[in-house]
Amino acid sequence: MPELENVKTRPRLLIVSNDVVDTKMAGPGMRYLELARVLSQELDVTLAIPSETTLEVANIKLVRYWDERPKSLQVLVENSDIALVSGYMVEKFAFLHQTQKRIVVDLYDPFILENLHYHLNKPLAAQESLNNRAVDVTNSLARLGDFFICGSDRQRDLWIGVLASNGRINPRNFAKDTSLRSLIDVVGIGFLNREPRPNPTLRGIHPGFPEDARIVLWGGGIWDWLDPLTLVKAWTQVVANNPQARLVFLGTRHPNPQVPPHKMAEQAQALAAEIGEKDRTIFFYEWIPYEQREALLCEADIGVTLHPPHIETRYSIRTRVLDYLWARLPVLVSEGDVTSEWVKQYGVGRAVAPLDVEAVAQAIAQILERPKSSWASAFEPLRESLSWSQVVEPLRRYCLHAEYAPDRQIRKLVTPTVVKRGKLARLIEIWRTEGSRELLQRIRQKFR
Numbered sequence: 001m002p003e004l005e006n007v008k009t010r011p012r013l014l015i016v017s018n019d020v021v022d023t024k025m026a027g028p029g030m031r032y033l034e035l036a037r038v039l040s041q042e043l044d045v046t047l048a049i050p051s052e053t054t055l056e057v058a059n060i061k062l063v064r065y066w067d068e069r070p071k072s073l074q075v076l077v078e079n080s081d082i083a084l085v086s087g088y089m090v091e092k093f094a095f096l097h098q099t100q101k102r103i104v105v106d107l108y109d110p111f112i113l114e115n116l117h118y119h120l121n122k123p124l125a126a127q128e129s130l131n132n133r134a135v136d137v138t139n140s141l142a143r144l145g146d147f148f149i150c151g152s153d154r155q156r157d158l159w160i161g162v163l164a165s166n167g168r169i170n171p172r173n174f175a176k177d178t179s180l181r182s183l184i185d186v187v188g189i190g191f192l193n194r195e196p197r198p199n200p201t202l203r204g205i206h207p208g209f210p211e212d213a214r215i216v217l218w219g220g221g222i223w224d225w226l227d228p229l230t231l232v233k234a235w236t237q238v239v240a241n242n243p244q245a246r247l248v249f250l251g252t253r254h255p256n257p258q259v260p261p262h263k264m265a266e267q268a269q270a271l272a273a274e275i276g277e278k279d280r281t282i283f284f285y286e287w288i289p290y291e292q293r294e295a296l297l298c299e300a301d302i303g304v305t306l307h308p309p310h311i312e313t314r315y316s317i318r319t320r321v322l323d324y325l326w327a328r329l330p331v332l333v334s335e336g337d338v339t340s341e342w343v344k345q346y347g348v349g350r351a352v353a354p355l356d357v358e359a360v361a362q363a364i365a366q367i368l369e370r371p372k373s374s375w376a377s378a379f380e381p382l383r384e385s386l387s388w389s390q391v392v393e394p395l396r397r398y399c400l401h402a403e404y405a406p407d408r409q410i411r412k413l414v415t416p417t418v419v420k421r422g423k424l425a426r427l428i429e430i431w432r433t434e435g436s437r438e439l440l441q442r443i444r445q446k447f448r
Contacts, residue, residue, distance in 0.1 A: 112135065
């Protein structure tokens with residue numbers, strides 16, 4: 001038909017989230033929702049999610065899949081042109097190694113390094129078993145992808161090493177692009193392309209927050225690899241000098257019910273109670289809706305994220321620090337990750353040595369000495385370079401001209417070790433290294 005001759009089909013992109021996408025979300029869910037929103041301007045985007053949702057998002061199809069029903073995801077993959085996957089999906093969904101679709105692998109979360117801290121209190125044999133599993137999954141991801149994205153250039157150096165060890169840095173891929181940007185590029189976290197919306201929620205409204213309250217915000221989860229304890233230890237000194245100061249933690253439990261509670265959240269609440277400030281000047285929220293967090297970002301005077309010195313820090317990119325920067329909220333962060341370098345480079349807060357209680361107390365006092373509005377202009381250079389429309393550009397470019405990686409144009413559909421092991425072998429390994437109680441708990445979680 002003549003009227004259809006010039007109609008151009010938009011590429012079909014499937015983004016598979018490994019986390020909840022709903023009114024309450026953690027970093028991964030937020031990331032995939034915002035990637036979908038920006039890319040839907042030029043692509044037909046389906047966002048596959050592992051649980052029910054009440055969200056409705058313009059121009060995006062939100063579809064549920066089930067871990068225990070692989071075909072629920074397989075049909076979505078086979079009806080797309082490109083599928084974006086991450087993490088343990090390669091273990092759960094063996095068909096990914098057989099599909100002819102183009103595969104984008106998201107490596108922004110270095111879960112191998114997180115897990116070292118997350119499983120630290122388990123028996124050594126269990127830690128080794130879980131680490132071996134994470135290594136297998138990571139190597140499987142490296143062999144799977146046609147294109148890889150990661151959170152920062154620092155991360156990219158790490159992942160190029162992983163790709164090299166899996167044979168992906170090779171003459172075919174090098175001949176196409178000697179920079180290897182067509183194989184792996186940076187797609188980190190971005191700012192929304194609008195201003196945050198203020199809506200007074202605490203100051204002068206909540207009985208614990210006077211009209212002149214100075215609000216210090218821990219704007220995300222209290223994960224085991226973070227350090228809220230140094231902040232709580234410094235708090236007695238903070239309130240002694242600033243009696244109107246109030247500390248707010250927004251995430252004591254993960255919004256995904258399958259994620260077990262983190263011990264660090266329990267320890268932080270216990271320490272706040274021990275110093276007599278819990279529910280007096282320190283307040284804990286289980287989790288707040290995605291949209292409501294904007295109100296608290298606007299209302300707060302300081303945004304804080306602290307971490308101990310460990311390897312995960314060097315390669316992390318803290319989603320909630322990006323929230324602070326978007327809202328022009330002065331930041332207090334531990335040194336060591338890429339966001340702490342931005343804080344120092346652009347003068348948008350203070351970066352302190354890890355675990356330094358005195359430095360944290362002094363930094364809070366220094367930031368509170370200045371009106372919040374006096375920091376605003378320092379954030380401007382970041383706003384253009386970190387907008388989602390800029391951040392997503394390498395992925396957008398790939399999806400519009402998606403090709404197999406040169407070394408995967410002849411599809412070598414070899415099932416990797418992580419799939420060959422089988423479920424029975426995995427159950428035996430859990431029983432042998434972690435014990436009967438842990439095995440039963442895993443089985444209950446699977447059925448749930």
